[in-house]
Amino acid sequence: MDSSVSTNRSPLRSAAAARRSSSGRPALPNRVVASGCGGAQFGKAQRFGAVRIATARAQSANAGKSVTEETQPTVADTKMSLKYSSGKASPLGVSQDGSGLNFAIFSQHASAVTLCIKLPTRGIQDEENAEIVEFALDCQENKTGDVWHVSVEGLPTSGVLYGYRVNGPQGWEQGHRFDSSILLLDPYAKLVSGRNYFGVDSDKPSQPFGTYDFDSSPFDWGVDYQLPNLPETDLVVYEMNVRAYTADESSGLDPAVRGSYLGFIDKIPHLLELGVNAVELLPVFEFDELEFKRYPNPRDHMVNTWGYSTINFFAPMTRYASAGGGPIAASRELKQMVKALHNAGIEVILDVVYNHTNEADDANPYVTSFRGIDNKVYYMVDPNNNAQLLNFSGCGNTLNCNHPVVMELILDSLRHWYGRAGLHGIEHMA
Structure with a gap:
């Protein structure tokens, strides 16, 4: 054909x-x-x-x-x-x-x-x-x-x-x-385009699209780049959120880089002063910070700043790019942040979420990807209750991780973040 x-x-x-x-x-x-x-x-x-x-x-x-x-x-x-x-x-x-x-x-x-x-x-x-x-x-x-x-x-x-x-x-x-x-949205999209600015609400629901970049040169990790490789028994771990670390004006940063991967780099000296040699980053996968605003509920005045509302397991959080730079900038700047942390002798640990997604439950569904592509494959359902989504995660749905296709997606995601996407500097998965 x-x-x-x-x-x-x-x-x-x-x-x-x-x-x-x-x-x-x-x-x-x-x-x-x-x-x-x-x-x-x-x-x-x-x-x-x-x-x-x-x-x-x-x-x-x-x-x-x-x-x-x-x-x-x-x-x-x-x-x-x-x-x-x-x-x-x-x-x-x-x-x-x-x-x-x-x-x-x-x-x-x-x-x-x-x-x-x-x-x-x-x-x-x-x-x-x-x-x-x-x-x-x-x-x-x-x-x-x-x-x-x-x-x-x-x-x-x-x-x-x-x-x-x-x-x-x-x-x-x-x-x-x-x-x-x-x-x-394609579950295997490596970049996600949607909103570019964190927490910016609108009267129009946002539409996430997959996108790609085959034009940019491979990221330059540098000829002298190496992982810290610190013994786990020696780690002093600081669990933190990329955006929250520098989002406030008290960070002293230019507004364009507050709450971004690049803003994080500027505050690495503060981590070293604290004696920190490892950061555990709350989710940096693309997530839906506006999930509470889709329907009336007790939390509809809030945004999800933690990141536990995954839209895609391969793409970096677009709205952590500086100055609303978009998905390609987010991918590049995340790598710059990881490189700078490692050059400072600080390990990088990712907090990842593979047990549920942003698509909620059957009472208040928000269909963006998996649910509309093949709900019966990607999620656990209750055959004794009208095939309602099972909710062992407490977040409305539970990924069907025993299914071989879902299991392979998770493994592919881990491989992607560990090496094939160029983020070979991320050694630990939490």
């Missing part, structure tokens, strides 16, 4: 009221969703959360063979041609595959999976109006076992946002929670 999709940026022609899904997040009208394992449609572009705009559409009866273009007057001469092929099942997430980018996601029970790509658009300040192209995957051509995959040629190698729509059985009592109106 091989075809091309040409996308033209078009002006807004009509208004449509966005429907709202069960997540409370705006849903796209006129979505392109493959109905089961049959004819997929490729290349429909839409304005996120508001109005559909017309672009190229592949005929569903001949997906991957013929392409029909719908043209409209454009706001710019910019044109992007995308070429797709079947792709491969491994590795999960986004990877470079020859001349294209390979997208792969696991879902055992899904009947339809649609890759949604938000293309970078010059001159558009409001990201919600940026263009989205959707690739509805064909289960005959784009599925191997329980992994859905596609390779897309012509995409930029950084700065692109992506997510998935997943449809499947609607049997609640069977443990399924599929809702194809919700755009879902």
